[in-house]
Amino acid sequence: MPSAAKRLRVAICGAGIGGLTLAVALSQYPDIEVELYEAASTLAEVGAGVGIFPRPWKILKLLGLDQDLLNTVDRKPQEGPGTCTSLLQLINSQKVVHAFNWRKGDQHIGLPFASLVTNGPLITLHRADFQGILLKRLPKSCRVNCSKRLRTYAQRQSGLTELVFEDGTRTFCDVLVGADGLKSATRGAFLNERANWMRGQGRWQEASDIASCIDPVWSGEIAYRALIPAERLNAIAPGHQVLTTPTQYLGKNAYVIAYPISHGKMINFVAFICRHDLENTEFDGPWVGPGDNSQFAQIFAHWEPDVQALVHGAEKPLRWAIHTVKPLRSFVSGRTVLIGDAAHAMTPHQGSGAGQAIEDAYVLATVLGHRSTTRQTLSRSLRVFDEIRRPVAAGVVESSRMNGRYFSLEVDGVDFNRDAGPQLWDKLQTLNSTIVKNWEWTWTTSVDGSIQDALQRLETGVQLAC
Ligand SMILES: Cc1cc2nc3c(=O)[nH]c(=O)nc-3n(C[C@H](O)[C@H](O)[C@H](O)COP(=O)(O)OP(=O)(O)OC[C@H]3O[C@@H](n4cnc5c(N)ncnc54)[C@H](O)[C@@H]3O)c2cc1C
Known part of the structure; x- marks a missing residue:
């Protein structure tokens, strides 16, 4: 049972980037008890890179994680005008930097045509490093329970929410946060509950619309992801540009992105094969599984030599059929709230899915941590989170989708x-101008406005209650 001495007991389902960031952010509030439930038997992120843009980076900095994260990255990004001596200085100065070089790669001689210039660098991390640092920062009071796969939950009249796990065990909390990713069981239970309620009201069409959001839909895209040892790439193509410079190779119906991570020892490689005409159809086969570069080498056979070298180096990639979650009417139902991919899994073409999970986590922690949020006012406070975060995330889902087209x-x-x-x-x-316009929100804006908005709404609520 939740401890009465604490203001709130929060159960977070899923210890991915979103769930762990939320647990770290909530550790600022000693009167909130946090428990994490993770389906996997051990916490081990997929072996791949993740890019963090200035907007979510600012949050990681506010949480005091920046220096530890930067210690895992020693590549100095290419600078724009002006000089800087370290990555940290570069980040703090918000100077303009060249984040990516863009080339038209689907021809025998590639054509460099632009570079993405951002205010502050894109920080490229190894996912395992990122997860390790988040775990290290969890307070001792926060328990992480592995091998706990949520099956379903029920919101009880008492005000408590009962969680039911696949192993038959149960527990209670005041707030359930579904941070359980693309195939979220929390979302399944949450939408079924709402659809059943609609059916009970005879609102059949609405019930059917809600139920249609439970399962993810295929984007028509497949990603092949691999980490290529820099030494191997250098042996295949000495001095290959991605050893030092993040580069994107654009082409008809496909593109490749590659950048160094882990002190430049590894190259994060992703090749996307796009069939936009198949968007929202059902993918036939496993969504994630081992791949082989022979499965996609043919598609890039006429591309420039740098791309061929990367394809050759990516021997045993993981193959991902990219799925997304259809827009939800709400991220909140009573005392249950969805964050990250569980709420708004998107295509990865703006490198912002994890960034959005970080934003959700930070805004939610602000809302739960506010003095006005108690067991009695939870539903109202969670609605504030929903009203603020849902439109932002929906905008990113769409702009990411458009980047995939471009x-x-x-x-x-x-x-x-x-x-x-x-x-x-x-x-x-x-094309370059269109992409930049579509993407610049992530280095020209911050989450500060959302935080101010949340605080104002919560404060107004306090005044109304008085
Ligand atoms: C190819 C590719 C490249 C990407 N690149 C970037 C990038 O550069 N930058 C970026 O910001 N984003 C990127 N993303 C998106 C990013 O990976 C996701 O948006 C992000 O990981 C979502 O975090 P999350 O915590 O919401 O979910 P997840 O990371 O999926 O974590 C969910 C956790 O919940 C656990 N879980 C699942 N079901 C249950 C259950 N029933 N009970 C308990 N636990 C459960 C899982 O085991 C997992 O640990 C990329 C995605 C892809 C596919």
């Missing part, structure tokens, strides 16, 4: 493989 040269009425010379150059420059 990177695979899918723009209405434009054929990038018809022209060469100045005509092609002009088209690529227009």
Whole structure:
């Protein structure tokens, strides 16, 4: 039973980036008890990279995680105008940096056409390093229970929520946070509960719309992800540019992204194969599984030599059929709340899924930590979280989807493989401006406005209650 001495007992289901960041953020509030439940038997993130843009990075800094994270990264990003001596200085100065080089890669001689310039660098981390640092920062009072896969939950009249795990055990909490990723069991139970309620009211169409959001949908895209040892890549293609410079190779119906992580010892490689015409259809086969570079080498056979070298180096990639969650009407139902991929799994074309999970975690911790949030006012406080976070995340879902179109040269009425010379150059420059406009929110804006908004709404609630 939740301890009466604590203001709230929070159960977080899922110890991924979202769940762990929330637990760290909640550790600022000693009157909140936090318990994590994770389905896996041990905490081991997938062996891959993750890029963090300035907007979520600022949150990690506020949580005091920045220095530990930076210790895992020693690559100095390319600088724009002005000079800086260290990555930390560069981040703090918010100077403009070259985050990525863009090339049109689907031709024998690749064409560099732009570089993505951001205010502050994109920090590229190894997921395992990131997870390790979050775990290290959990307070002793926060218990992490592994091998606890949530099956379902029930919100009881008493005000408590009962969690039911696959191993038959049960526990109670005041707030359940579903941070259990793309296939979230929390979302399943949450939407079933709402759909059943709608059916009870005879609102059949609404019930069916809600139930249709339980299962993720295929984006029409497949990603092959691998970590290539830098030594191996250097042996295949000495001095390959991605050893030092994050680069994206764009082409018709596919693209490749590669950047160094873990002190430059590894190259994070992802190749996307896009069939946009198959968006929202059912994917036939396992969503994640071992792959083999022969499965996609053919697609890149006519691409520039740097891409061929990367494909050759990515011997045993993981194959991911990219799935997303359809837009939800709410991230909150009573005293249950969804965050991260459980709420809004998106395509990875803005490198922002984890960033959005971090934002959710920080805003939710602010809401739960506020003095006005008690067992009695929980539902109202969670609605504040929903009203603030849902529109932001929905915008990112859509802009990420659009980036996927742009990177695979899918723009209405434009054929990038018809022209060469100045005509092609002009088209690529227009594409560049479009992508930047679509993406710049993540280095030109911050979550501060959302935090102020949340505090204001919570304060108003306090005044109303008085
Ligand atoms: C190819 C690719 C590249 C990407 N690159 C980037 C990037 O560069 N930058 C970025 O910001 N984002 C990126 N993303 C997106 C990012 O990986 C996700 O958005 C992020 O990991 C979501 O975090 P999460 O904590 O919500 O979910 P997850 O990381 O999926 O964590 C969910 C956790 O819940 C556990 N779990 C699942 N079911 C249960 C259950 N029933 N009970 C208990 N526990 C459960 C899981 O074991 C897992 O530990 C990328 C995604 C892909 C596919």
